[in-house]
Amino acid sequence: xxxxxxxxxxxxxxxxxxxxxxxxxxxxxxxxxxxxxxxxxxxxxxxxxxxxxxxxxxxxxxxxxxxxxxxxxxxxxxxxxxxxxxxxxxxxxxxxxxxxxxxxxxxxxxxxxxxxxxxxxxxxxxxxxxxxxxxxxxxxxxx
Amino acid sequence: xxxxxxxxxxxxxxxxxxxxxxxxxxxxxxxxxxxxxxxxxxxxxxxxxxxxxxxxxxxxxxxxxxxxxxxxxxxxxxxxxxxxxxxxxxxxxxxxxxxxxxxxxxx
Numbered sequence: 521x522x523x524x525x526x527x528x529x530x531x532x533x534x535x536x537x538x539x540x541x542x543x544x545x546x547x548x549x550x551x552x553x554x555x556x557x558x559x560x561x562x563x564x565x566x567x568x569x570x571x572x573x574x575x576x577x578x579x580x581x582x583x584x585x586x587x588x589x590x591x592x593x594x595x596x597x598x599x600x601x602x603x604x605x606x607x608x609x610x611x612x613x614x615x616x617x618x619x620x621x622x623x624x625x626x627x628x629x630x631x632x633x634x635x636x637x638x639x640x641x642x643x644x645x646x647x648x649x650x651x652x653x654x655x656x657x658x659x660x661x662x663x
Numbered sequence: 664x665x666x667x668x669x670x671x672x673x674x675x676x677x678x679x680x681x682x683x684x685x686x687x688x689x690x691x692x693x694x695x696x697x698x699x700x701x702x703x704x705x706x707x708x709x710x711x712x713x714x715x716x717x718x719x720x721x722x723x724x725x726x727x728x729x730x731x732x733x734x735x736x737x738x739x740x741x742x743x744x745x746x747x748x749x750x751x752x753x754x755x756x757x758x759x760x761x762x763x764x765x766x767x768x769x770x
Contacts, residue, residue, distance in 0.1 A: 577695075581696060610688060631685070632685075634717070
């Protein structure tokens with residue numbers, strides 16, 4: 521793995537991170553233009569929300585990103601607090617991956633930690649339940 | 664009397680590689696953005712990988728890894744399909760998501 525990577529030069533190894541970065545930037549641009557905080561845009565409503573009427577763990581993520589793009593951190597947390605935290609972790613994972621590509625070796629990130637997936641599963645499940653509890657104060661978490 | 668043991672009674676040979684990827688980042692991404700239960704299934708599968716690997720069940724760990732990837736892939740595909748269908752419906756004007764609930768009153 522390492523030897524095959526070392527055969528390429530740094531720009532070739534950076535193809536993956538650059539592609540992912542470009543996709544993320546494009547997605548941000550689409551969210552910016554689409555403005556999911558205003559109903560009626562071309563960005564789809566979460567199918568889980570549309571079909572079942574419940575908030576899935578990811579509901580509000582587009583609006584969260586839109587708020588972050590407009591430096592409105594409080595609104596971002598309000599739309600999907602867990603997704604804000606997840607976004608930070610995803611960014612770290614991306615940075616670690618990119619750094620590993622630059623130096624030409626695989627670096628173990630948080631996602632390879634033994635309990636990372638289990639913790640994620642617990643958090644997502646709790647978030648799913650908590651934001652759908654039909655009484656105060658949890659109704660404030662609905663988006 | 665020195666027949667070779669029948670295959671299958673021995674645990675699979677330990678792979679010389681590392682623990683299979685749990686595809687956790689992929690699973691989180693699809694759970695957040697494709698917004699489908701498939702992503703959650705992928706996270707559940709991802710959470711099984713390290714435990715199975717640590718207890719020496721390499722084949723099962725690999726299977727969970729593959730399943731995590733498969734479910735995340737399906738979540739991604741489902742998300743794209745929903746997005747495309749939604750885009751088509753918007754384009755032809757079949758869906759108007761502008762929930763205008765105001766009542767027009769002419770005085």
